Amino acid sequence: MAMTVPVDVAASVRDALVAELGIDATALAGEAELSLLPGMESVKLLRIVSALEEVHGVSLDDDVLFSIETVDDLIRALGGAPDAGGTTGETGP
Amino acid sequence: MTGPTGAPATAAGRGAAGWIDALHRIVPTPERYARFDTDRHSALAIMRCPPGVLDLLMKEGLRYRADGDRVLFDDSDIRNVAAASGSGGSVLELVQRYLFRFAAAAPAEWTAERTWAVRNLAACPAGDPCAEPWEFAPLAAEDFGGRSWDVRTATGAAVDARGAGVDGLAPLAEFAATVRTAGAVRRVRDRLVRDAFHESLDEMRSGRMAYQAMPPALRNDPAAARANGTANCISVSLHLERVFTDAGLEARTRKGYLMGLLGSDHSWVEIREDGRWKVVDPVFALLGLRQGASQEFVEFCLGSVPNRLVPCACPADLETVRHTHRRTPAPTRNVVLVTPLKEVPHERP
Known part of the structure; x- marks a missing residue:
């Protein structure tokens, strides 16, 4: 029987940003604009979104994608709750 | 590459095997039309793959020309291999997936x-x-x-x-x-x-x-x-x-x-x-x-x-x-x- 392992959305977003951009996780404030992060470009942003969609098993609608501007926007779009940069565990069914 | 939460840096894709399979599935640019003007740096920017994958593709038959100490590829071959790679992270794959998502709405x-x-x-x-x-x-x-x-x-x-x-x-x-x-x-x-x-x-x-x-x-x-x-x-x-x-x-x-x-x-x-x-x-x-x-x-x-x-x-x-x-x-x-x-x-x- 397959077991679903809950993934901490906020932490996964920060991990994906760090992995793609090679930046320090402590630089990732929730209100930071994604387009202004060091080394960010359109293709990299879509690679990050694509990776996160795969991890969380979702496909975001265009209007949701078009509305994402900040790190916290991306976390919310994926169904997570923004945090202060920690790795608080996600609970739920 | 994954982080502590298991989130990959890019979509998992099919790995190196997917790239090699793509190389053998594309229709190569006919020789008379080929333009060897894409250098290694540009090729990697288009493919968004690790450098080792490009090396592997060259060993597997990806065409290139040596120009002094530079290696040049046909631009279309590079784009087509990337699009067929199943990596999920190349530029053409991303363009197709995200530009046409609206079509299913x-x-x-x-x-x-x-x-x-x-x-x-x-x-x-x-x-x-x-x-x-x-x-x-x-x-x-x-x-x-x-x-x-x-x-x-x-x-x-x-x-x-x-x-x-x-x-x-x-x-x-x-x-x-x-x-x-x-x-x-x-x-x-x-x-x-x-x-x-x-x-x-x-x-x-x-x-x-x-x-x-x-x-x-x-x-x-x-x-x-x-x-x-x-x-x-x-x-x-x-x-x-x-x-x-x-x-x-x-x-x-x-x-x-x-x-x-x-x-x-x-x-x-x-x-x-x-x-x-x-x-x-x-x-x-x-x-x-x-x-x-x-x-x-x-x-x-x-x-x-x-x-x-x-x-x-x-x-x-x-x-x-x-x-x-x-x-x-x-x-x-x-x-x-x-x-x-x-x-x-x-x-x-």
Whole structure:
């Protein structure tokens, strides 16, 4: 029987940003604009979104994608709750 | 590569095996059309794969030429291998997935009014400093019931290169504008046009014509492209234009921009029926179907104007950006960047 392992959305977003951009996780404030992060470009942003969609098993609608501007926007779009940069565990069914 | 939460840096894809399989599945650019002008840095920027994968592909038969201490690849081969790799993270895969996601949404999403900021950044692959002129195709958004404003061009140091490289090259010219688009539902009635559209779509879906990138000399010669067993938006548009005009119909091809989270150049053919121009775009239908669109979307692509297209005053066989290098027409590289705007900014009269 397959077991679903809950993934901490906020932490996964920060991990994906760090992995793609090679930046320090402590630089990732929730209100930071994604387009202004060091080394960010359109293709990299879509690679990050694509990776996160795969991890969380979702496909975001265009209007949701078009509305994402900040790190916290991306976390919310994926169904997570923004945090202060920690790795608080996600609970739920 | 994964982080502590298990989130991968990119979609997992099929690994190195997927890249090698792609190399053996693509139709290579015929030797007489091949352009070995893509260096290793640009190739990696297009493919978005680890350098070791490119080394492996070279061992497996990816064509290249040595130019001094540089290795040069055919640009179309690189793009086609990347698109077929299944990596999920190459530029062409991302373009296709995210630009055509809307096709699987409700039909109202295909025509709703939208506003976009578009930038077309261009680079000269010759590599050395280049100060020769650039020309961008003018927008013709009004032809599809839209409009454009704040149109500007820049070159050299005035180019705003934030957030973009052009296949790993520094952008040397920029076209920018704000555009409003509005789709419209139309239906082509002419039986010959409808049959030709479906035949073209079936050719690509079945693999009889491989949907691939091609160098300009090949894609601008639809008979040669068909003989090669390859098709893209340009060759299909030019082919259908010939079919339609040979049958006595009024038809023209068009180059423009495709809007979304990324942007892209795109080409289609238009026919004149009932006193207005109708878009005929089997490639749009093909790429929509690949993203889960329904037959209703296929029918939409046979006459309707999608809200994702911005037409230019430019036929399919001309580029949206043109450039000379050493006073002769030169190949250019460009990337189209689009920002969807939530609110319509103030329009200039």
